[in-house]
Amino acid sequence: MKDKILTTISTIMLFIPWTILQLRTFDWALKSPVAEIMISAYAAFMIFSGIFTIISYVREKVQNNLMKICLVVNSLYAAGGIAVLGMMIFQKMM
Structure with a gap:
């Protein structure tokens, strides 16, 4: 039961970033303040979903085929979110 719940949550997390x-x-x-806040929130969610999926896969041992797909995609989302936040922080520092 735990495996199905974690897989379902990770699968739902695949589609939420596309709502932007x-x-x-x-x-x-x-417009500037809204756009920055929205992009930051989506990037933070993408990082969270990547970490959640990695923890579910490694620590909770949920290792079915759908979870493997979620792991790859959410890890790419997390890397993209880290890159976007890094670029925003770097731009603020300049």
Whole structure:
């Protein structure tokens, strides 16, 4: 039962970052303070989902085929989130 719950959560976390595309169609989402906050929040969520999936796979031993796909994709999301936050922090420092 635990395996199915963790796999379901990781699978749902695959699709949430794509909702930013819908939000960015609004004019208010393109203005500076809102855009920065929204991108930071999505990046933080992507990092969290990557860490959650890695912990579920390694520590909780949820190692089915769907979880392997979630592990790869959410790890890439986490790396992208770290890169985006790093670029934002680097830009603020300059």
